[in-house]
Ligand code: IMP
């Protein structure tokens with residue numbers, strides 16, 4: 176796994192520090208609210224589990240899943256495959272948590288869907304933000320790091336389903352993604 180990484184971008188130590196900072200801001204915002212964290216599978220599972228353990232206020236945890244039919248390292252048409260229970264959404268203050276904000280299509284579509292389903296408030300928290308790739312106007316309310324326009328893996332982020340278990344974030348050697356197909 177490590178030999179496929181071109182450059183290490185965020186170390187395990189930097190990730191812990193970054194999450195601490197964001198967890199404090201999230202805690203301040205959601206204090207006293209009916210709070211549900213929605214982890215967008217699969218990419219955010221590691222980030223969401225580290226994040227919620229640093230948020231010392233009551234919260235519920237829900238999951239949703241999307242898939243996009245794009246090849247390689249670009250995202251295509253989005254489909255929502257799985258949503259949380261109604262009781263975890265209706266009238267509650269949601270925080271959508273994803274691994275990376277790229278074109279913005281995933282977070283935009285999910286925000287609309289949860290508002291339609293009766294959420295009182297929907298905010299977003301992303302581990303990485305790649306603003307140079309945005310296809311529509313969408314900004315994360317909370318983000319840990321901004322990244323340049325590189326395909327990155329690790330800490331939940333995959334390429335073709337692999338590298339999620341890498342404990343740090345790195346860019347993938349371009350020869351690795353020359354062919355194959357990426358998964359969400
Ligand atoms: P968006 O809908 O284009 O914002 O894309 C969001 C999804 O694309 C993320 O949840 C990731 O699964 C995937 N993605 C975008 N950029 C990267 C990357 O650099 N590495 C790994 N996955 C990525």
Ligand code: MG
Nearest residue numbers: 218333358359
């Ligand atoms: Mg993915």
